[in-house]
Amino acid sequence: MTIGTGRSDNLAELLRASGEVLTRRWVELAAEPLRGRLSVAELERELADLYAAILAGLDTGDRDPNSDAFAEVRALLSEMSRRRARAGFTPSETAVGVFTLKRAMFELLDQAEIAGGLAEVVAFSLLLDAFGLWTFETFAKAREEVIDEQAEQLLELTTPVVKLWDGVLAVPLVGTLDSARTQVVMEKLLESLVTTGAAHAIIDITGVLAVDTQVAQHLLKTVMAARLMGAECTISGIRPHIAQTIVGLGIEFGDITTKASLADALRHALRRAGVDLVAGDRRG
Amino acid sequence: MSGVERIPILKIGDVLLASIQVDLQDRDVLALQEDLAEKISATGAHGVVLDISAVDIVDSFIGRMFATIAATSRLFDAHTVVVGMRPAVAITLVELGLTLGEVRTALDLEKGLAILAGLAGDRAAR
Amino acid sequence: MTGPGREDIPIAADDDVVRIRQVVRSYAQRARLSLVDQTKLVTATSELARNTLTYGGGGSAVVEMLGEGRRQGVRASFADSGPGIPDIELALTDGWTSGRGMGLGLSGARRLVDEFTLDTEVGRGTTVTVVKWSR
Numbered sequence A: 001m002t003i004g005t006g007r008s009d010n011l012a013e014l015l016r017a018s019g020e021v022l023t024r025r026w027v028e029l030a031a032e033p034l035r036g037r038l039s040v041a042e043l044e045r046e047l048a049d050l051y052a053a054i055l056a057g058l059d060t061g062d063r064d065p066n067s068d069a070f071a072e073v074r075a076l077l078s079e080m081s082r083r084r085a086r087a088g089f090t091p092s093e094t095a096v097g098v099f100t101l102k103r104a105m106f107e108l109l110d111q112a113e114i115a116g117g118l119a120e121v122v123a124f125s126l127l128l129d130a131f132g133l134w135t136f137e138t139f140a141k142a143r144e145e146v147i148d149e150q151a152e153q154l155l156e157l158t159t160p161v162v163k164l165w166d167g168v169l170a171v172p173l174v175g176t177l178d179s180a181r182t183q184v185v186m187e188k189l190l191e192s193l194v195t196t197g198a199a200h201a202i203i204d205i206t207g208v209l210a211v212d213t214q215v216a217q218h219l220l221k222t223v224m225a226a227r228l229m230g231a232e233c234t235i236s237g238i239r240p241h242i243a244q245t246i247v248g249l250g251i252e253f254g255d256i257t258t259k260a261s262l263a264d265a266l267r268h269a270l271r272r273a274g275v276d277l278v279a280g281d282r283r284g
Numbered sequence B: 001m002s003g004v005e006r007i008p009i010l011k012i013g014d015v016l017l018a019s020i021q022v023d024l025q026d027r028d029v030l031a032l033q034e035d036l037a038e039k040i041s042a043t044g045a046h047g048v049v050l051d052i053s054a055v056d057i058v059d060s061f062i063g064r065m066f067a068t069i070a071a072t073s074r075l076f077d078a079h080t081v082v083v084g085m086r087p088a089v090a091i092t093l094v095e096l097g098l099t100l101g102e103v104r105t106a107l108d109l110e111k112g113l114a115i116l117a118g119l120a121g122d123r124a125a126r
Numbered sequence C: 001m002t003g004p005g006r007e008d009i010p011i012a013a014d015d016d017v018v019r020i021r022q023v024v025r026s027y028a029q030r031a032r033l034s035l036v037d038q039t040k041l042v043t044a045t046s047e048l049a050r051n052t053l054t055y056g057g058g059g060s061a062v063v064e065m066l067g068e069g070r071r072q073g074v075r076a077s078f079a080d081s082g083p084g085i086p087d088i089e090l091a092l093t094d095g096w097t098s099g100r101g102m103g104l105g106l107s108g109a110r111r112l113v114d115e116f117t118l119d120t121e122v123g124r125g126t127t128v129t130v131v132k133w134s135r
Helices: A007-017 A019-034 A040-059 A068-087 A091-111 A117-158 A179-196 A213-229 A240-248 A262-272 B026-043 B060-075 B087-096 B109-125 C014-030 C035-054 C105-112
Strands: A162-165 A168-175 A200-208 A232-236 B009-012 B015-019 B047-051 B079-083 B104-106 C006-011 C059-068 C071-080 C115-121 C125-133
Touching (some): A007 A019, A007 A117, A040 A091, A068 A091, A091 A117, A162 A262, A168 A262, A179 A213, A179 B087, A200 A262, A213 B087, A213 B104, A232 A262, B009 B026, B026 B060, B047 B060, B060 B079, B060 B087, B060 C035, B079 B109, B087 C035, B087 C105, C006 C014, C006 C035, C035 C059, C035 C071, C035 C125, C105 C115, C105 C125
Parallel strands (some): B015 B047, B047 B079, B079 B104
Antiparallel strands (some): C059 C071
């Protein structure tokens, strides 16, 4: 247990005694720049929790923003910044939640005397500055997370796994294949085999402009992994220049089935699945 | 130290089914190999299904078990099908460079049993 | 993210290999490795732990969390004071084995991780360290 220095109790006491007034003013100041994009009730709840945590920290007599005494404060601030970042607020709109407490406190100090004097106020003020910076940092981290997630979602969107027939899946790949994207496709396709129970998959690369060694290796590994899982995988739509690249790179496609077009690959898969294709008898 | 974990082996018709639900120690693997060999010889089963849908890693030792069980079962004119391999496990095995030899694979138990039924048909025709 | 940043695990028996797999799995999850990367790392460490047990006559493993900027990773080291490896190149060749397994232990484990270091001296022992990073 940490024992308070005695003097620090006074600021903590003042903050506790005027808690209600102070938080009301704090919410008022903090709500202003947010212009109604966050409900007052929500803000009140956030700031009340934060206030309680700050008081609890001050009670220990500790004034180091990185100490255990303020772990709860830091956790609450991280959560708050994360929510703000996700909701599209700016970093200043987020940090203002902390800095406005300082303003509310200064207004209050105008009307009250505390025994600790200037030193206490400065220490508390520095503490709040540190917390303000903390929100910046967690805000930035949260934004980066959001960007990463969006990049991943985009990747997912550009590589759909489609069902062509009962038990036959296909991934039409379009554009430039890099190693990371190929890997994502490979995992997604294999997952889809499990979820749909499809025993045939077609990777169609008609729309692919170029492949390098790594990408070709990933495609090969996908086919081999599918085989280990008990599914058959065909690669279709290899363009002439890509075929030349593959041969030029010395990559062995071995006994992997390749077909000129997606239609050929589908016909092959259906035959393997025991589906008979019969030309329709057209009448009238 | 825990003892050897015996994987239960069920007999369904002509097929033996071993469903692996635990993180296998090497001695469990060896025990399963022995148990299966004995069971195949005692029952004259025509097929073995190893269900690994609950297994989250297969290293070279466990992989070799599949190959050994398959080779052993061939001596008794039976086939082995490994079913339910997870995608992450399959990708890892490919990267590891492991091939499963004579082992056949299927997505799920139903498809595995269908493969064995097909192979048994071939056997009856011989 | 909670939990220890480092763990020491003795390798003396079969079930220690299983324990290492479980510890490495939980570290890999905390480092937010993808499921495939978790599986690769756990498989690699399973191979290496078995090597330590089989060829090194037992030893110990250290599993650690790594943080480097926004990237997180897991490092696992396996040390024994066994006979050491006389021909490293041969030991890293696919299909070479002096014991149980398919001879894919070292070479396979190397392909499954991002960083691989092998430190061995005949008569003194072997230490293998692997690292896998989150993407």
